[in-house]
Amino acid sequence: MTTTLTPGARRILEVASELFYARGIHAVGVDTIAAESGVTKRTLYDRFGSKDELVAAYLRARDERWRERVTAAVEAETDPVRRALAPFAVLESWMVDAERGCAFVNAYAELDRADHPGRAVIDDEKRWLRELFATELARAGLTDPDLALQLLVLHEGAMVAYAAAATPDAPRVATAAARALVESAARS
Amino acid sequence: MTTTLTPGARRILEVASELFYARGIHAVGVDTIAAESGVTKRTLYDRFGSKDELVAAYLRARDERWRERVTAAVEAETDPVRRALAPFAVLESWMVDAERGCAFVNAYAELDRADHPGRAVIDDEKRWLRELFATELARAGLTDPDLALQLLVLHEGAMVAYAAAATPDAPRVATAAARALVESAARS
DNA sequence: CCTCGACTACACTGATCTGTGAACCGCCCC
DNA sequence: GGGGCGGTTCACAGATCAGTGTAGTCGAGG
Structure with missing residues (x-):
């Protein structure tokens, strides 16, 4: 690609x-x-x-780098629950070089036009992660449709809070919360 | 004020x-x-x-409107757990008029200069909410230092996912996750 | 009456913005 | 050895940016 x-x-x-x-x-x-x-x-x-296309290329390149890391982390695990939580493991190392938070959320804030070529990249990135959560949770036998979205919310919130709320612990506690929610769902 | x-x-x-x-x-x-x-x-x-000061005034005004809503919602509850979760109740109605997500997160994305007068308003807003969570949780006898931050992460994540990830259910499922985490902490 | 504060009208600076036109150079590949 | 490709230089368009200077209008209050 x-x-x-x-x-x-x-x-x-x-x-x-x-x-x-x-x-x-x-x-x-x-x-x-x-x-x-x-x-x-x-x-x-x-x-x-155009500048708009350069912006889209920037987002695509960053998306690609990030997806590679996430995919590798997921594939490295065999336990289905650990696979579903793998993006959170990536998060904690990813944030070291992401002092300004989520590039896609930041870009979203600046791109008001819905037809900006960068918007498609943002939509795609968020949808991809959400579906990854859903797929891996289903593989673990967890089909609650809300759970995947809750993991997405925790993931996005961790990146945003890390930067905008200056809370370096956000990725760690978000990971713990995600684990708690998944394990609680697995028990029931 | x-x-x-x-x-x-x-x-x-x-x-x-x-x-x-x-x-x-x-x-x-x-x-x-x-x-x-x-x-x-x-x-x-x-x-x-200056424009910078106008931006700061914009953020201050929006912060004030939002805090009033949250404070009223908290004061309206007596049960300590419900008080701690009150900001999530506000979230679900607030998002109706907040199609573009969290104004403070969006502003953070655009204000690169750390000395921009708007940055202080953003910092303050995030700190205020985090401390509100901590205070109300403590009143409920929950002193786990991570829990307040987890609620903040869920709160921020819900706003961001709602807009940037186009997931209208984000506030609802974030509220459910927050309740689950708090109740689980209360049981132990 | 007179001043003061809110506001208007309007011209103007100098910088910066995205984007283009045209001519030109060297290298590699057919 | 000719052509395309990656790249250069420079000039330029036209808009928009934040911000200022000057002069003047209008109403309320002392």
Whole structure:
């Protein structure tokens, strides 16, 4: 799925990812990105077409990196309950490099237009995680339709609270809460 | 606490609140706000000093409205557990008019500068809710330091998932999860 | 009467925004 | 050796950004 990028395009995407995440999408201009990548604005537009598409590419790339980590963590487990909780294990290490919280939630806050190409990426990411929870819980024999959504809420809340509420313990206690909810459902 | 505003300032604040929340802070210019309020840009700057201060005023006003609702809901309950869970009851009605999720989380995503006057308001809002949970839980005899943070995570996660993950059931299932966690803690 | 506060009108700065046009260069591959 | 591709340089368009300066209107209150 990793589309082969020209060297220039790769540098642009790296720089854009860093700046968009750290400062916000509207706060970073294409001039800055081009300059910081050692590339002309012309090249940026030749490769990505528009800022909106560059934003979408940034979100897609970040989504891909994150999904790889989550998928690997899930596959590494055999116990069905541990598989369902694997995204939380990832969360605790992921947040080390995610000081500003969830890139997709942050992007959502800035992209008001529903037809922005980045919105599809955000929708997709959230839906993917929710379905992963549902699938793995079902594999563990837990079919309560609310439980998957509760895990999603805990997951999102942990990322958001970590950053916006400055609570570094959020991922840890969210993991504990998720385990408690799943184990309680398993007992009944 | 409600500082008396001149008629013009009140209109500016109303319009700014609506636009900042719906479209994002960077996406809305002061010219638009002034025009939409039927007021000169000069007046806007005479009343608020700068866009940053207007943003802070927007967040303060929204914070005040929300705290009133939460405080009223807490005071209306006598049972300590129900008091601790009152913010979740508010959540379900609050989200009806909060299609774009948590204004403070969204603002956090856009305000990269740590010294932005709006950041203090965000910090304060999150800290206030967390301490409210801790206080009410303690009153119910629940002193587990993690539990209050778990309720905060569920609360934030519900707002974020509701909007960014397009899951209208998020507030309802988050409330159920919060109740389950608190009741489980009360039993032990 | 006179001042003060809220507000208007409007021009203007200087920066920054996204996006484009056109000419050009070197390298690799057919 | 010719063409396409990745990239360069530079100039430029047109809009929008936050913020200011100046001059003046209107009503309420001392």
